[in-house]
Amino acid sequence: MRTASRPTPADRRTPAAPTAPAPSVPLPRRTPPADDGDGAGGDDERRVPVLDVVVPVHDEEKDLERCVRRLHAYLTETFPYSFRITVADNASTDATPRIAARLARELPGTRWIRLAEKGRGRALHTAWSGSRSPVLAYLDVDLSTDLAALLPLVAPLISGHSDLAIGTRLARGSHVVRGPKREIVSRCYNGLLRGTLAVGFSDAQCGFKAVRRDVAERLLPLVEDRGWFFDTELLVIAERAGLRIHEVPVDWVDDPDSRVRIVSTALADLRGMARLGRALAGGRLPLTALRREGGPERVAELPPGLAGQLLRFAAVGAASTLCHLLLYTALRSFTGAQAANALALLASAVANTAANRRLTFGVRGRHGVLGHHLKGLAAFLVGLALTSGSLAVLHRTAPGAGPGPELLTLVLANLAATLLRFLLLRSWVFPGRGALRTRGSSAS
CATH class of the missing domain: 3.90.550.10 (Spore Coat Polysaccharide Biosynthesis Protein SpsA; Chain A)
Structure with a gap:
């Protein structure tokens, strides 16, 4: 039998209290019921x-x-x-x-x-x-x-x-x-x-x-x-x-x-x-009937300054590049080099957009998140073209290249894609503008 220390409960997020308290559960006896517990046939x-x-x-x-x-x-x-x-x-x-x-x-x-x-x-x-x-x-x-x-x-x-x-x-x-x-x-x-x-x-x-x-x-x-x-x-x-x-x-x-x-x-x-x-x-889910009372408005200011954005972007880029390489290594044996690169780059690009949205450009809450990610995926296609093209050139010029040269090629191609991605994010995906206002609880 596995043994482990008893974990401690933790609430990561606690939205505003509901207008009416949720009902607590009655406390019947601890032992399991003799019947099937469904209450069929008028059971108490x-x-x-x-x-x-x-x-x-x-x-x-x-x-x-x-x-x-x-x-x-x-x-x-x-x-x-x-x-x-x-x-x-x-x-x-x-x-x-x-x-x-x-x-x-x-x-x-x-x-x-x-x-x-x-x-x-x-x-x-x-x-x-x-x-x-x-x-x-x-x-x-x-x-x-x-x-x-x-x-x-x-x-x-x-x-x-x-x-x-x-x-x-x-x-x-x-x-x-x-x-x-x-x-x-x-x-x-x-x-x-x-x-x-x-x-x-x-x-x-x-x-x-x-x-x-x-x-x-x-x-x-x-x-x-x-x-x-x-x-x-x-x-x-x-x-x-x-x-x-x-x-x-x-x-x-x-x-x-x-x-x-x-x-x-x-x-x-x-x-x-x-x-x-x-x-x-598309608003096709009827969430209103489920919704609790929302919390207060939160305002996130867009942090000014190119130098600070570059530093934060570089940190996010290093983390997403590492994620890309690790995921590529994990998937390559299952899917092949090109498919592994595409899946790994897609996952790391989406995570990169989310991290840059919050950390580099100071945008929080869900307002505009879909548009930001659609534009971020467009920038992802540019990175995919650069990295996949680099792999194709490597395999054409060196047919026997193994995982080592592939990873080196991907690192160099990612550096070029990263610079272009920053320019696209700053000028197109998250252009400098006023504060973004969101209502209710947000993922933070």
């Missing part, structure tokens, strides 16, 4: 557990029983509220359904549901939609996240302080054990989210989240994705509506047997970001 409301923990699974016959029994033992021995464990089997083809059914018979407060179609988001959407528990959570079946973080995760929801809660592997206080490839991909993905959708939460894809049921009932009909992007879409919509997202640093140990396909999942997530960005920009 007190028999509904406070917490419903969903474990989505697909072909997990090897780990399912061990992990569910460990989770059940932990909740029974340490969790101070009533609970239920729901195993959500999405289209497994091995012995997973039989194991889940047996666990539901043997372990009090455990049930399982069977879905005919695959998809983690589909499993969570179905399980959460059918639950009457006031607090809904989910965690990955491999239990990579230390269970000591479960009570800090759900406590702010039980008290009514927050609307959603997420575990984060990227905050100070988190302790994470995983390989460099997954670390790079995770940080680039979350950086891309901050750059494109201006999110304020730190870790979209940690498999350790919770939401109040009344909030889920309003959010779930707006979430389209039924795969891995489900988490991200749920959080982005919640944040744009001004809901409170509580973040808990977690201790997390990578599962070496994880079957997540990084490249295909990343491409699906990029498509999800594009779709969600278009929906938000």
Whole structure:
């Protein structure tokens, strides 16, 4: 069993208090209910557990029983509220359904549901939609996240302080054990989210989240994705509506047997970001019904002076160049040199625009963010042409060139692209003008 220090809850952001306090959750007995907790057939409301923990699974016959029994033992021995464990089997083809059914018979407060179609988001959407528990959570079946973080995760929801809660592997206080490839991909993905959708939460894809049921009932009909992007879409919509997202640093140990396909999942997530960005920009999501009362106006002054901008731009450029090279190295063996360069440059360019928007040119809040990033992507195409053209010339003149010459070529090409990018950002993307005024809470 993995052991780790108990993480401390941390609220990264606390918007203005709502006009009416969120309802707190009643505190029934700690032991799991004898029935299935759904309250069907007129069962008393007190028999509904406070917490419903969903474990989505697909072909997990090897780990399912061990992990569910460990989770059940932990909740029974340490969790101070009533609970239920729901195993959500999405289209497994091995012995997973039989194991889940047996666990539901043997372990009090455990049930399982069977879905005919695959998809983690589909499993969570179905399980959460059918639950009457006031607090809904989910965690990955491999239990990579230390269970000591479960009570800090759900406590702010039980008290009514927050609307959603997420575990984060990227905050100070988190302790994470995983390989460099997954670390790079995770940080680039979350950086891309901050750059494109201006999110304020730190870790979209940690498999350790919770939401109040009344909030889920309003959010779930707006979430389209039924795969891995489900988490991200749920959080982005919640944040744009001004809901409170509580973040808990977690201790997390990578599962070496994880079957997540990084490249295909990343491409699906990029498509999800594009779709969600278009929906938000076009005003097609009814966020008003979800929105909390906004906070006061914030004014960010445009910092004058070319020298200061150059220094900040150089620092951001150095960081984004390092991100580009690390991501290129991680992706090259999967996609080839040109595709790896394009994906790495896209991720680092979006993050670069977001960082320069805030740090170099002093623009904060969401006002104009889409236009800034569209112009930033136009500047990205110039960098892509320079770096891809340089790689093409290298491969034509030196067909046997390996990763070393490629990286050197990319560094030199990036220097030229960086100078041109600064001129474009200063004169076109963020031209000198008065203060930008934004209303409500912003990602900061």
